[in-house]
Amino acid sequence: MLDVFRGLKHLIKVSHVKTDSPVFRLHYSATVIILMSFSIIVTTRQYVGNPIDCVHTKDIPEDVLNTYCWIHSTYALKSLFKKKPGVAVPYPGIGNSEGEQADKKLYRYYQWAILFYTPRWLWKSWEGGKIHALIMDLDVGICSEAEKKQKKKLLLDYLWDNLRYHNWWAYRYYICELLSLINVIGQMFLMNKFFDGEFLRFGLEVIAYMDADQEDRMDPMIYIFPRMTKCTFFKYGSSGEVEKHDAICILPLNVVNEKIYIFLWFWFILLSFLTTLTLIYRVIIIFSPRMRVYLFRLRFRSIARKHVDIIVDKTDLGTWFFLWLLGTNMEAFVFRDLVTEFSSKVDRIVTAGYSAKESTCFCC
Template sequence: MFKLLGNLSVYFKYQDIRTDNALFRLHNTFTTVLLLTFSIIITASQFVGQPIQCIVSGIPAHVVNTFCWITSTFAMPDAFAREVGKEVAHPGVRNPYDGTTEKKYYTYYQWVCFVLFFQAIMCYTPKFLWDFFEGGLMRTIVMGLNVGVCKSKEKEKKKELLIGYLLRYQREHKMYALRYFGCELLCLINILVQMWLMDSFLGGEFYNYGTKVLGYSDVPQELRFDPMIYIFPRVTKCTFHKYGASGSIQTHDSLCVLPLNMVNEKTYVFLWFWYVALATLLSMLLVYRLIILFVPSIRPRLLHARSRSIAMETAASVSRRCDVGDWWLLYMLARNMDPIIYREFIAEFSKRLDEKPSSRA
């Protein structure tokens, strides 16, 4: 397992050229690795260990274990709030005195590892799309200027090539910015869709799962029952039928222990808080991007904040002459170029822009 988890470190390799922001990477890289880690741990516990152990008399234990694992187990919802040891044997476990008693069936547990893996693919999709759209443009135009130590002639030549490219293709980078903003929007949509999918997967119990866990300690001891046990029970029941010696159908009622649910409950508690935090931050990021798109007056301040080495007047002059696509390219160049080289480049680029006929941004 440690070897498998160690292979995930490739996702955290240092990138000398960044074409996205930290929140984008939290969604696409960290969350993907997080889900893959949970999937690997649960897979190892499920297929290497003993995910279920049932107690039943007269039938080989491994037969009942296999049957109850591949079919389903159940609990009695009204038995979770009853006193353990007096009214019920375990939370949610009591005898169904008649066939009309409501049962809550649990069939999801053998699918958790696969669902988590599918969620990891969904989280990686925005990064895959952005890498395809970006096509290595930022690395190409930076041309190694992210390293400040270089020969003067080489530096001047590269700066001239970069300025020439930006002047030649001025106002042709709008789709570059919009595609990136679209991938950030896709991150938010993905988080919201995944929360809905997890809620459906867990029988409508995911949306308020975290709040129930937080409120668990505030409930009086005599009235409380663990919400994690209700969604991920550790002891359930299973009914096994077989033919007796005379050919009549015999019913065997077994008690099943699910140690794997100890891992599942902690996994989904963490995912609830993580997804709520991500959804909140991505919503704020979406508002921030809308401000960038529809309030051009804020762009010079952001460019100056990104690179304090450039004058505010220069940032205002450049932002006024560029549309949102060119501005975003300059903003990302400030992140990837050496600060001193960027200051020299943006000053020269501003002068060259002033030499061109004026046009609206």
């Protein structure tokens, strides 16, 4: 069975250069792997079994009936799920459906995953490998002093030449995080629509079912993913009349589906919660320069407070975010020297610029 998942191994590769947050990586890496794995499991018949097996009559070929019922969907009766199996009904949701069209609950299935990778694809295109190119192996810390000095000079020149050009670059990343939240919430509403309004409260109903009295409770997993359903097949008889054949279908795949979707419900809730917290954190960073100072000092303890203050007070959010990503991927002491030199240059030149303006105004 391991050979089936061999094609997913390229999704598990983790780059040593990090240009995003751990929560963002959960969307495009962990979630995509989970969804693709589940899709492979439910579509690999030799490990799960046939998706449907219908009880058929001799004059209808088995493959024909199974294929028809799988394609055109099967159904159960909503009013019969609370009746006692083996007494009032043979199985929850199964019984006489004559004249009960409005009571029918149809069952269909689908798979998806690509939408979770879309924000990552956008950020990868916008970031363009800039961080990887600029760290120039300064993350390993084994360069010679002359080589380090030359690379730091190149980095300082780049930072100074692009001092006011990283704001939109940072906001693009924040937009991608917002898109991740929109996607996971949209996926939940999409599945809720697909499951006739049952998915949004699916996890809560499963928890409530576990605590409910055994005589009164109805298993929500069987209601959404029944093991047995009904199927109606029509064919012409020998005299040309339309004949109706009522079939009982067993859905062994639903034993797997119910576990998959209850896991996905909790996973999507967790992703939504973590991503919401991340976006609140981003809003605080945008509107609170003092928080940027605190976080930078907390993450890079070797850098003196005065240098961090200069970076935050005399540059913009984009420069702060760009330096944050550089520091995440660079050797600590090399990054400390880089920030120290850069902040000193910013302080010197920006302060000189303000003094020149004040002098000009005074002379006027």
